[in-house]
Structure formats: C-alpha cells, structure tokens
Amino acid sequence: MGRTGGRRYRTNRARVLQGATVCYLCGQPIDQSIPAPDPMSPSAHHFVAYAAGGGDEVANLRPTHLLCNQKQGDKPTRVVNRNSREWT
Numbered sequence: 001m002g003r004t005g006g007r008r009y010r011t012n013r014a015r016v017l018q019g020a021t022v023c024y025l026c027g028q029p030i031d032q033s034i035p036a037p038d039p040m041s042p043s044a045h046h047f048v049a050y051a052a053g054g055g056d057e058v059a060n061l062r063p064t065h066l067l068c069n070q071k072q073g074d075k076p077t078r079v080v081n082r083n084s085r086e087w088t
C-alpha cells in the first residue's frame with residue numbers, strides 16, 4: 001500500500017471522479033475540464049485518511065476540489081455543507 005500516486009489510487013480516482021458533479025467537502029460544483037494543479041480541479045479525497053488506516057478503494061474515495069482536499073489533509077472528514085446529502 002503506497003501513498004498518493006499509486007496505480008490503484010489513480011485508477012480508482014478516475015472512477016470516482018467520472019460523473020462527479022459536486023465536491024463532497026464544500027458542496028460546490030466540480031468542473032471536470034479544469035486541469036490540475038488548479039485549486040478547483042477535480043481530486044479524490046480519502047474519506048478515511050491513510051493515517052487512520054484508509055485505503056485507495058473506491059468506497060473510501062470522494063470527489064472533491066483539489067483545494068478542498070488539500071485543506072482537509074489527513075484530518076478526519078468533516079462535512080461542513082449542510083445541504084450535502086448522505087453519500088450513497
């Protein structure tokens with residue numbers, strides 16, 4: 001199990017971001033056409049951080065903005081947006 005950049009992460013990241021329209025952390029729209037490293041480019045956030053034992057499986061990834069993902073870091077996920085629905 002490696003850190004960000006692993007083959008599994010990249011594959012699953014692409015799967016999670018496919019069709020993603022809203023950032024899991026801030027609830028704002030994600031524009032898939034914005035390329036990294038733009039702060040508003042799409043990114044995959046680890047719901048359970050590596051430090052807390054989370055892995056790169058699709059079930060542990062959430063679509064976010066790069067900026068939101070970086071702000072969140074390895075802290076436990078806290079969703080501030082009250083309008084966000086339960087993840088299904």
Ligand SMILES: [Zn+2]
Nearest residue numbers: 023026065068
């Ligand atoms: Zn966001």
